[in-house]
Amino acid sequence: MTTPVAMHMSDGLVNSPTALLFIGIAAVGVAVAAAKARADLDDRTAPMAGLVAAFVFATQMINFPVLPGVSGHLLGGALAAILVGPWVGALCVSIVLVVQALVFADGGLTALGANVTNMALIGTVAGFLVAVALRRFAARGKSALVAVAFIAALVNTVAAALGFVLEFAIGGDAAFSLGGVAATVVGVHVLIGVGEGIITALTVAAVAAVRPDLVYLLRGTQRPLELRERSAA
Amino acid sequence: MTKANKRNLGFLLGFLAVALVVAGALSYFADSDPDGLDHATLSGCQVVETDQGERLDGSCIAQNAQEHRLGTGPLADYAVNGGEGTTGLAGVIGVVVTVILAGGLFWLLRRRPAKE
DSSP states (O other), X not given: OOOOOOOSOOTTSBOHHHHHHHHHHHHHHHHHHHHHHGGGOOTTHHHHHHHHHHHHHHHHTOOEEEETTXXXXXXXXXXXXXXXXXXXXXXXXXXXXXXXXXXXXXXXXTTHHHHIIIIIIIHHHHHHHHHHHTXXXXXXXXXXXXXXXXXXXXXXXXXXXXXXXXXXXXXBOTTSOHHHHHHHHHXXXXXXXXXXXXXXXXXXXXXXXXOGGGOGGGTTTSOHHHHHHXXXX | OOHHHXXXXXXXXXHHHHHHHHXXXXXXXXXXXXXXXXXXXXXXXXXXXXXXXXXXXXXXXXGGOOOOTTTTSTTGGGSSTTOTTOHHHHHHHHHHHHHHHHHHHHHHHSOOOOOO
């Protein structure tokens, strides 16, 4: 007997005004991301970005065990941001969440704003800020890039979980202690973040091994001569 | 087609193949335990299997959760028409839908080179 796979916030976990508030926040965030994403999209990166979204969808299906009776899955914001940039990355995760809510009944419809805010906006931005802060280190070599991807992804997962805590603090059922909910949600997402970090590091390493020019984070860190040689090959 | 374009296409097809294998095959090995968020919202409850489905005994946040409004859709819960063992097919459909939707949107949004 398999239990229905539901991975994101359902409707009703926070009250309607809060759900509405975060639909507004998500809409503004996605609009800003769409406007900014244009600069990062061209004939070469647009197809890559489409595939990054598809890869995030696929990988989110793979729940891995983190504790007895508890699983976790990739959220994908840091991964997408490292590969295609923060704006396009936020759109990638948003599209995945919309497809999951509308086609796979995963993640509530009124909760979509909160889910997008947490995973596509907060998680992606947090993960990308960490990656950018460590960009010079990441450019030093393969193991440095892998380490940065791991840390960025871990931060992305925990930040997204904090987004849920924020929403629950604003409009959750007051019968439950916020501290208790926060401790459980954040605690388990630190463990999930380790898994997210490993998957992100492996994926970024694989892409960087064959196409370092398609890793957004490494743009501008490689010597132009090297780049020219590559594209001519 | 130039050599660089060929190489680009090869990489993209390889990436797509990986996504399809992950969603279509690896998904059968996914852990079916509640994920981190579900675990937290179920905290305080016991899940009891009944003929009508699952019942939550005790007191937990998940009791506030509503049934999904599209929960009877043809691909709900990552199964094709609720069929046992169709997770992989549902996953493949999801990858195809996502790549078309996202790829299409990004293609429309992209900067076009200035006409010469």
